[in-house]
Amino acid sequence: MDCVARSPRARSFNERPRARLRALWPLFAALGSALFVLVSAADAQAYSWMIRHGQGNCSNCHADPSGGETLTLRGRMESARLLDMQYGEPKEGTPRSAGFLWGLIAPDDPVLGGGSRLLLGGSLRVLSVTEPATRDFSAFPMQLDAYGELKVGALRAGGSLGVARAKAGSPHIRAAQVTTNQGEEMNLISRTHYLGYDVSPGVLIRAGRLNLPFGVRVPEHVLWTREATQTDRESDQQHGLAVAFTTGALRGELMAIAGNYQVNPDDFRERGYSGFAEYFATPKLALGVSSLVTHAKADRLTNVAEETTRGAHGVFARAGVTRELVLLAELDLLHRSRRDLGYTGFIQADYELIQGLHLGATGELLSSGDEGRDASLGGWLSVIWHFLPHLDMRVDGLLRQGAEAQILTQLHAYL
Amino acid sequence: MRALSSWLGAMSGLLALTFTSLAAASASYPGALQEALGMSCPPPCTICHADQNGGLGTVYVEDGGRAFGEAMMEIGLLEAKKPGMLREALDRLEQAGVDSDGDGVTDVAALREGLDPNAGGSVCGPTYGCGATVAPRRPSSSPDALALGAAACVALTLLRLRKRRARVT
Numbered sequence: 001m002d003c004v005a006r007s008p009r010a011r012s013f014n015e016r017p018r019a020r021l022r023a024l025w026p027l028f029a030a031l032g033s034a035l036f037v038l039v040s041a042a043d044a045q046a047y048s049w050m051i052r053h054g055q056g057n058c059s060n061c062h063a064d065p066s067g068g069e070t071l072t073l074r075g076r077m078e079s080a081r082l083l084d085m086q087y088g089e090p091k092e093g094t095p096r097s098a099g100f101l102w103g104l105i106a107p108d109d110p111v112l113g114g115g116s117r118l119l120l121g122g123s124l125r126v127l128s129v130t131e132p133a134t135r136d137f138s139a140f141p142m143q144l145d146a147y148g149e150l151k152v153g154a155l156r157a158g159g160s161l162g163v164a165r166a167k168a169g170s171p172h173i174r175a176a177q178v179t180t181n182q183g184e185e186m187n188l189i190s191r192t193h194y195l196g197y198d199v200s201p202g203v204l205i206r207a208g209r210l211n212l213p214f215g216v217r218v219p220e221h222v223l224w225t226r227e228a229t230q231t232d233r234e235s236d237q238q239h240g241l242a243v244a245f246t247t248g249a250l251r252g253e254l255m256a257i258a259g260n261y262q263v264n265p266d267d268f269r270e271r272g273y274s275g276f277a278e279y280f281a282t283p284k285l286a287l288g289v290s291s292l293v294t295h296a297k298a299d300r301l302t303n304v305a306e307e308t309t310r311g312a313h314g315v316f317a318r319a320g321v322t323r324e325l326v327l328l329a330e331l332d333l334l335h336r337s338r339r340d341l342g343y344t345g346f347i348q349a350d351y352e353l354i355q356g357l358h359l360g361a362t363g364e365l366l367s368s369g370d371e372g373r374d375a376s377l378g379g380w381l382s383v384i385w386h387f388l389p390h391l392d393m394r395v396d397g398l399l400r401q402g403a404e405a406q407i408l409t410q411l412h413a414y415l
Numbered sequence: 416m417r418a419l420s421s422w423l424g425a426m427s428g429l430l431a432l433t434f435t436s437l438a439a440a441s442a443s444y445p446g447a448l449q450e451a452l453g454m455s456c457p458p459p460c461t462i463c464h465a466d467q468n469g470g471l472g473t474v475y476v477e478d479g480g481r482a483f484g485e486a487m488m489e490i491g492l493l494e495a496k497k498p499g500m501l502r503e504a505l506d507r508l509e510q511a512g513v514d515s516d517g518d519g520v521t522d523v524a525a526l527r528e529g530l531d532p533n534a535g536g537s538v539c540g541p542t543y544g545c546g547a548t549v550a551p552r553r554p555s556s557s558p559d560a561l562a563l564g565a566a567a568c569v570a571l572t573l574l575r576l577r578k579r580r581a582r583v584t
Contacts, residue, residue, distance in 0.1 A: 013567055136496060168457030169445025180544030182456060184446055187544065227468070268541040301467045303459045303531070303540040345501070373479040393446035402472035 017133070033165055038240065048216050049326035049350040049358075051318045053082055055285040060216070063149040063158055065204050065244035066253050066276075067217040068233055069192070070121045070147050070158060071369035071414075076100075078105050083386045085356025087160070097389040101415050116153060122146040122415035130407040137361050142410070145191065151198075159193030159208070171301065175260055176235040190262075191237055201244045209239050212274045213253035215330045216291045216316050218348070220396075224366040226331050228344040229312040230301075231274070238270065257294055265314055267305070270294035276316075284320030290332070299337070310336040313375060326350045342369030348380075358384040360396075375403040390414050442471075447498040453503055456539035459531050462531060463487060481530040482515035483522050 030182030048067070053188060054166030061075030072311040082099035098121045111118050112380025149158030165186045166173040176189040211217070213390065214231040221232035230236045242255035245378035255347035280286050291313045314332030320326055331345035346364040346383060355357055360382035367375035378400035386392040393413035396408040445457035460466070463484025465473040474480040474488055487493045490511050491504030509523040515532050518525075522532035531538040 081579055096416055134496065166451060167443035167446060169460050169467075171460070174543040177544040180542065182542055182544075183449075184443075262543060264542045264544075298541075300541050302461050303538070367480075368466070370479040372477055373465060373473075402478075403470055 010260065034394045047083070048218055048328050049320075050078075050082070050320055051284055052320040052326045052350075052352070053078075054185070054320070057162055057251060059204075059246055059251075063156075064192075064211060065246065065251075065262045066211065066213050068148050068211060069123075069145075069160065070108070070119050072119060073107060073117070073257070073282070078322060080107075080389060083356065084389055085385070085387055093387065102390055117151050118148065119151075119158075120146075120148040120415070123302070123411045123412065124414075125410060128207075128409045130409070131404045132407065133404050136404075142394070147192070154198040154208070156196035158196070159410070160191045162189050162191070163187065164189045173235050175300075176237065177262055183252060189235075191235060195347035205241070206244070209237050209262070210242050211237050211257060212257075212292065213242065213255055213273050213276050214292050214312070215276065215288075215332065216318065217330050220326065220362070220380070223346055224364045224376075225332060225344045225346050228334055228342070228366055229332055230310075231292065231312075238274075240266060249280040250277065252288075259296075262366075263300060267297035268300040270296040270300075270310075278316075278318075286318045288316045288318075289312050290316065292329075304338070306336075306337070308337045310334075312344075316403065324352050334367075336369060340371070343375075344369045345367075356386040358382075360384060364400075433503070438573045442496050447501045448505075448526070451502050452523070452576065454526060455529055458526070458531075458538045459540045462533060462538060486513045486522065487575075488516055 014248060046374070050061070051190045055061065055078065059065035061072055061078055062068055063070035063072060063305065076098045077094045080095055080171050087144050094107050096106050099107040099109065102354045105120070123143050123144035123145050125141070126139065127142040128137065130137050143162065145160045145162030146162070147158070147160035149156055161178075163186055164173045164176075170185050173187070173189060176191045178188040178190050181187050190209065190212060192209050194206045194210055196204055196206035198204050211233050212231045214229060215225065220226070221234040223232075226232035226236075238255075238257045238260045240257040240259075242253055244253040245251065255274050257270060257274060258273050259266070259271050261269070263269055272292070274290075274292040274294075276288055276290040278286050278288035291311075293309070293311040295307070295309045298305045299305055312332045314330060315327070316330035317326045327347065327349055329345070330348040332343065334342035334344060336342075344364075344366045346362055348360060348362040351359045361381065362379070362380035362382070364378045364379070365375060367373075378398065381397045382394060384392060384394040391411075391413050393409070395410075398406045398408065417487050443457075445460060448454065449457040458471045463474055463481055463483065464470065465479035465481075465545035472478055474484040476482055476485050486508060487504050489502070490513055493500055493506045505523055509521065512521050516525075516534055518535055520528070520530070525532040525535075526538065529538055530536065575578075
């Protein structure tokens, strides 16, 4: 009568999760197989517009203190409560489906929370790109990643592992490769991997391959601002040491960049710093500054074997104007060896029509500083629908100067 | 069970879309160029374009593009998004003896030697990865049996776990 004397809930933290994980190994094995036979290339969720709920502090909901990827227990609960479209009468409490793999591990399972914890997640994203003028159509798996973080006491270890295939010569995905195929073969990728230490509840030190702390962390990795500053979460991460802090109305992160050790040879590795600080004037209004400077012996993007220093410095803001409307904005000055000064920026409006259904409008601009290239303007119109737990789809219409109009359609599942 | 069915359905849809997309993927210019000239690496997009993102309006020199890219369009008569035309365009360039950087080595000969036709120097950029290599696998135009098997494994495992959970509770 062990179950009477010692209910599952009363078992020790260590015992129950281990048993649970043992029971799940066939599932992990199967998922692992699926990962290895599928193919992909890009990025995960980080919804800066959650500031509409007064939740501007990313570390509450994400393992990464600056936002993105692995969700904490609270992140899963808030996702079910605030992101997903609700059908029928509102229900009390957090649905089981908010847990890992649609509730295979319940959201209140001690394995997902507490002082020591194992956070698990993953993301599968399929994208289609249509160019109406040329009738061009392509579709491909953009992301197939598993990620997580183990925290024991003040120590953390985390990261992501996925598979991807990029076209030869593509600037995407390559910099996150673990395996060394340089052509169009499949590669194992790791966008992040790190060890961390919580110095105090508001200060975290991490070392490893990390998202660069800079500007507004948005899921649109091809936004000019993210591409021009090379701070997207698709594959722009770098190895280094970062300190993140959250103290009252101020948060930020500063990273010493040691270079991306998944790029060879060493001449192409950029070294320098990247950081941001954000001040909450009110719970729904945040103002920030960012700065980044790196130096490398050769320019990876233009393949020029000359010393290259680049930098970006700017300001950004997030504002929950009303419960429905959030504005995000960023403006950065760019400098790069052998180029003139440039600038890039965007302003994005997110309107939540009803819970789970968002309409977006984004305006962007870019002057890269390249000789012969004028400043360009671009615009996005977006519809994002979180139609079921862990599932969302979005359609974006892009119109950019110097490029054909595009329609992007995405289907995204997170584990 | 209904919830399980809905997400299994959604996941099947995602997987189906994934396999469809694999068939839709097309070859890239760098890959086609590497194959056409037997180069040791795929050249970076910047041998033609202003930056690594490529795209329309970034090939001509006055738009920040490269001389080799402009020659491929003007003399090779290459068209956008038609890598199938590449060999023909390279033939035209070779016959015309185009030497974009004026170093005495024609563009096509430079590329065959692994040199950047715009400025000399190696055309091969950085390499990526930590050391391990996954065996090359050619894209397939039909759904991969192994992948479908893995997806079926996931579904069956989840069903079994759900049933086991139902028995326990």
